[in-house]
Amino acid sequence: MQSAVLDHRRSPLTRLRAWVKTITFYELLVGMKATMKHFLNYRPITLQYPHEKRTLPDSYRGMLSLLRYDDGTEKCVGCDLCEAACPSRVIRVVSGEVPGEPTKRYAKEYYMDMTRCLFCGLCVEACPVDALGMTREFEWAVYDKRDLHLNKQQLLAIGDRSYPVREKRLELQHPNTAFFNVAFQHVPQKPD
Numbered sequence: 001m002q003s004a005v006l007d008h009r010r011s012p013l014t015r016l017r018a019w020v021k022t023i024t025f026y027e028l029l030v031g032m033k034a035t036m037k038h039f040l041n042y043r044p045i046t047l048q049y050p051h052e053k054r055t056l057p058d059s060y061r062g063m064l065s066l067l068r069y070d071d072g073t074e075k076c077v078g079c080d081l082c083e084a085a086c087p088s089r090v091i092r093v094v095s096g097e098v099p100g101e102p103t104k105r106y107a108k109e110y111y112m113d114m115t116r117c118l119f120c121g122l123c124v125e126a127c128p129v130d131a132l133g134m135t136r137e138f139e140w141a142v143y144d145k146r147d148l149h150l151n152k153q154q155l156l157a158i159g160d161r162s163y164p165v166r167e168k169r170l171e172l173q174h175p176n177t178a179f180f181n182v183a184f185q186h187v188p189q190k191p192d
């Protein structure tokens with residue numbers, strides 16, 4: 001009733017326009033115009049994975065890895081700091097003394113249960129010798145979760161393929177460390 005009163009108050013020209021729009025389905029055509037515009041300028045945004053892959057950002061945090069120095073020696077000194085820093089209890093380190101070098105330690109065994117990892121990067125931050133690195137690997141879907149329990153050799157292999165350019169040994173970067181090792185190299189080795 002109210003709309004009929006309002007319609008009555010509109011000018012004849014406005015009413016004629018509204019009538020023409022109604023009989024020509026004007027609003028429908030406006031909607032179809034927008035649809036056709038997108039249809040004719042169609043650019044798919046879905047990537048056809050695995051044939052197409054997304055460009056990862058520089059800060060991408062993928063699978064973890066253990067790193068080596070340029071002469072192939074492992075960087076890890078078995079200090080357990082990464083194990084302590086990890087909020088998800090992913091890491092287990094069994095450390096030991098380097099044979100013949102009682103002032104040095106290394107990771108005899110190193111395990112990561114990647115089913116629990118949050119990829120937070122706290123372990124990488126905690127490592128005092130930059131022995132851990134986050135790679136850009138993400139294609140780690142497996143049928144058996146046990147395949148994501150990685151040991152030291154597997155983690156080193158990931159590091160080898162993700163970080164082909166390696167740092168010099170710490171002794172060569174910091175001569176003081178070399179002096180320390182030389183000065184204490186005659187200290188008798190403790191039994192393992």
Ligand code: SF4
Binds near residue numbers: 091116123
């Ligand atoms: S990235 Fe985070 S959750 Fe994963 S192992 Fe390192 S500290 Fe633990």
Ligand code: SF4
Binds near residue numbers: 079129130
């Ligand atoms: S990876 Fe780094 S923090 Fe973890 S045990 Fe080895 S040296 Fe220590």
